[in-house]
Amino acid sequence: MLSIKNLHASIGDKEILKGINLEVKAGEIHAIMGPNGAGKSTLSAIIAGNENYEVTQGEIFLDNEDISELAPEERAHKGVFLSFQYPVEIPGVSVTNFMRTAINETRKANGQEEMPANEMLKVIREKSELLEIDRKFLSRSLNEGFSGGEKKRNEIFQMAMLEPKLAILDETDSGLDIDALRIVANGVNKLKSDKNAIVVITHYQRLLDYIVPDFVHVLYNGKIVKSGGKELAHELEEKGYDWIKQEQEA
């Protein structure tokens, strides 16, 4: 589904990604781990099309289509979703209205009719129950005054509403207490199917106890330096990242 080939990217003069290769198939969960500053968030932003970064080399394919030149919204319309580490506050626009706009713009781009209002309400009810979100919450301004946990839960609620092919969860566990973490992970697991794929970006192994990955990759200094199964996450949890750094610098 997602195929990244020799991806190099920089911001200004600084090269951040130095040749990333990654293959994610439908039905798989991949975890990308690594120390701070390794380029994890950059990678997720670039897959989603953030124009602040310049891709200097390499390609990103989604279902065999090169998406590296597409605008962020075009990638979203094709099924790419990025759960933000720091979701943005939008005063005066309710969660419901934001979702209505996002869904209908996506449908429009894909040549579909707008979702009828009653169906929209039904889906909203269903998905908010899945994330244990209170109805009152949905009429509040998007992310404005939300706690860290509420913001993250709201991101996964949006993921549930948009049903993406490829979901990238960027540090979704940061700022979550254990109960919220369980709710969010439970939501993600219920959304998982053999037709979609999930890439979890995280510094800690904690989230991976709940969202169990098929593959774990270690990103260091702009490159994937190690890949393995879920046991690699445990190894990292035990030993930290220093041995990776030492291995690389040796």
Added chain:
Amino acid sequence: MELKEKLLSSFMAFEERIDVHAELHDVRTAALKNFENKGFPTKKEEAWKYTSLNAVLKNDFTVFPKQENTVQYADVKKYFLHEIDTYKVVFIDGVFSSHLSATTHEGIDVCLLSSALNKPKYKEIVDTYFNQIVNKEESLTSLNTAFANEGAYINIPRNKVADKPIEIMYFSTGNEAALLVQPRNLIVVGENAQVQIIERHQSLNENPVLTNSVTEIFAQKRAFVDVYKIQNDSLSANLVDNTYVSQKEESSVAVNTFSFGGNLTRNNLNFYHFGERIVSYLNGITIIGEKQHVDHYTLVHHATPNCESHQDYKGIFTDRSTGVFNGKIFVEKEAQKTNAFQKSNNILLSDKATINAKPQLEIFADDVKCSHGCTIGQLDETAMFYMQQRGIPKKEAKALLMYAFSNAVIESIKIPELKQRITKIIANKLGVKMGFDL
């Protein structure tokens, strides 16, 4: 002939046409004298540094329309808040239109200044209030006073609450090649009384118009007054709005100015406090493009203790448009425990757009809280990326962000239908149709 000469020479003819009593004649003559001495303001004056009337004044304005013009309601319905019932005081090219208006004398007075100025039963009120709070040194205000004859007269007596909003509407038909109109409004809101007022100046074709309007608002003890000024006029329309607000103790007055259009717009908004525990709100949203110019020139004069003022102005500028925000807060020595806040937030969407923001605080009391903040920026790129990531195209994402940016001011609109109308105008301005009522 230059406009100034034309005005000076037509004064006698003007006074002959209308029925004036002696006191008014003296007021007018003094005002004309001041205008004659000072003339139209130029950029040499500090207060007009960023706004030039030169190009506008080159038009050959008709000072008095030659004929009475009529307008069909169906053609102008869209400018009214027709979703709800309102009182209406409507003028066409400066002349009262009875068939478009809905005035009243039942419990409250919503009618014409010309009749208030001339009928004996209003004499006491006119003597007490007319021309009492204006800045008599200001030349454009003086010019208006000299020719003041028509406009809205609103009197909400003590303990009365106006049962519906009042719309004051000035249409110009464009039947004259270029027209100067000088409306004069007098609004008196008694003790414990309440009223909501919507004011709009609208030209109906592309001929140049210059409106030099003066409004005096007197809010007595514990009065509540909400004023909404809608400025969404054609590119040939120019407006100088001089509004003077006098507040007595515990009164609350809000003036909300929505500047979306016109060629040149200058809002001189002045608040004066006469009593304790007064609250004043000055809110504004400005969204302009092309070569439009909007200048907000505000003054809040804190003269008494324990009062508050809140200024919140949001501006979005595209193309070659220019904006000015000059906010003056004056706190006299006696005005201890004053809370005076001022915010002017601006977004420039093009390299050619400019905004001049200038806070002016003069504080002579030592126990006060005053703050001001001017920001000038571009649209938040992270927020744009966030919305685009959710599938919302750039144009719509931009619109949502600008809506969010002006939201605090939109939220202060207390008439739901008006709030909807303003959000719709904003959506139109931004060129988007959202899936919900923006």
